[in-house]
Amino acid sequence: MAIYTATLHLNEDLGFTGMTMAKIAKEAGIATGTLYVYFKNKHELINSLYLYLKKQKAKNILYELNLNQPYKALFKSLFISSIANAIADFRESAFLEQYYRSPFINESVKIEGMQPFTPIFQIIEEAKKDLVIKDVDTAYIFSCLNGLLNEFTKSMKENQISWNESSQQIMFDMLWGSIKN
Amino acid sequence: MAIYTATLHLNEDLGFTGMTMAKIAKEAGIATGTLYVYFKNKHELINSLYLYLKKQKAKNILYELNLNQPYKALFKSLFISSIANAIADFRESAFLEQYYRSPFINESVKIEGMQPFTPIFQIIEEAKKDLVIKDVDTAYIFSCLNGLLNEFTKSMKENQISWNESSQQIMFDMLWGSIKN
């Protein structure tokens, strides 16, 4: 939707602070008032966009994921496609990161945003049971996945890490080293 | 300084957006105008606080670090004291994370904020040379350190991970698994 695209674009250029309703409307090529036809207020627009991005992201990562492969390969697919998705649109990461610390977020939206990623939690649980990855609380595993994903993405955005077969292998090796049993 | 403390406190409660000069002043127990005696404008206040926190952090982590120990022990000291420092004041992490995406940041401040951490980069370089950790671009190593640090801290803040000998060991094992040669 044009409004979502405009919001992401503006967030990239001006940050959460500079992202006004007037500018979003202008960027989307509509009148300010029209925004309020589609969203009750700014709060709702931001929250909707958040959930939209989360769902989109889950879909992109999980849609073509082949579950019938060894765990190590499965985790590699998962991790690499997550990074691929993030660098495909840095604007999304920029938005999600700021949203997380914004006054717009609330517990229920946070939970709703997690929902589409439940398959990943299931995979982690099974891999733990099969002794392929460390048998520690899932929070640790998830922190590794997320932490490395975020920082590798940032480094790639700042051109400190490139994006090719070799770098993918390095990044996954690091992830695997941290979680494998 | 009272102004810094007030700003961090407010940021924790209301986020970057809700952090107004009037509220900072009130929280610090001074008049609005007094803020402008110490800082030319909001921009400068935020940037000063950023650099102050960065220096403080580097000092806390590096001050008592014993450099005469095997690399693995050295990295453990470094990583665990980084987390300890972060959870000692979650407000600092909350601020630093938002600052990074704010319209206040600029390249020169970013570089100035990195300066106090140069000893860590040197340690990484040496450890690579001695074949103790992976011989990959430092950006990869640094991403592991930072990424795991950030996410573990977040999980601890949300009480998904506890803070004790055992959890410290798990967290460091994960870091070490990701970077060791």
Added chain:
Amino acid sequence: MAIYTATLHLNEDLGFTGMTMAKIAKEAGIATGTLYVYFKNKHELINSLYLYLKKQKAKNILYELNLNQPYKALFKSLFISSIANAIADFRESAFLEQYYRSPFINESVKIEGMQPFTPIFQIIEEAKKDLVIKDVDTAYIFSCLNGLLNEFTKSMKENQISWNESSQQIMFDMLWGSIKN
């Protein structure tokens, strides 16, 4: 326009210093924010009003001026209608005089404000060529016109000089005495 009228009114009562955006809006019967719909900022509002008044003034003075009359009659028409225009709205003179010394003025606006008065300069040049008025730099002639205009207007505002056939004759005689050849 209501905003212009309100600004002039306020300037008369409170001077340039007391002329706040809030008061202008209130006087004009609109909200403060509305001022910023029409003018980017106070600077632009003041400059727009200046140029508006200058153009208006030139139009009033020159519109019905009959160019086919002897020079002396022409100068009388010009001078008397200038004074008439000034006393018709003392607020305009009060504004223009303060604008000239304000931080709002700049060279380009000054020049733009002069433009509508070029016909007067042409008349002066021709009268000099025909030896009707003194053949001195136009700056001298213009100073006489302006200086007497300003001071006579002030005196009339303070009721030291009245406004009738007889006073008009005295004032013009003084002007003519100063510039005639």
Added chain:
Amino acid sequence: MAIYTATLHLNEDLGFTGMTMAKIAKEAGIATGTLYVYFKNKHELINSLYLYLKKQKAKNILYELNLNQPYKALFKSLFISSIANAIADFRESAFLEQYYRSPFINESVKIEGMQPFTPIFQIIEEAKKDLVIKDVDTAYIFSCLNGLLNEFTKSMKENQISWNESSQQIMFDMLWGSIKN
């Protein structure tokens, strides 16, 4: 006095609006609080400076004026020394002009500022009685003197009129043409 000089200097550079107590103090090389040792408030500082300048001006013009000369020569002395005084320090004119339209002025100060100039009014009265200048209300005569003085001074400041024997003669001829009988 250093405070007066600083105020005039600042007024020239920044105008009445940009002339803050802090800046005056800094320019004068003293502390802000010290200004309030010498003047009850800004209002009084400005008014004092006004009266000081008026007295100074009257003294400069009238001090060495030789009253035993024909009226025409007397008026020339008066007019030329007035201009000389004005161009000696344009800052004074700039201040006086703005003061006149400021919220600081009041009727009693205005009258007090006129006092030192009474000799000039007497000269005008006598010249009228002796039929040397026009027998019209003194307001007309005074307007001529003041109006031409102001505008000639402005033109000289903007380098449209030079300052020498010849220009002095032109300017006085214009004044005399306007008031002579």
Added chain:
DNA sequence: CATGAATGAGCTTTCATTCAT
């Protein structure tokens, strides 16, 4: 007398939101 840090009322400006069209 002299200081200058501290004050807070009041200024300019922004922006989410409304509503008549």
Added chain:
DNA sequence: AATGAATGAAAGCTCATTCAT
């Protein structure tokens, strides 16, 4: 549904003035 002019609360910031030293 779509518009965009109008709103006014609230933001960042200034500055005449005070007062403890």
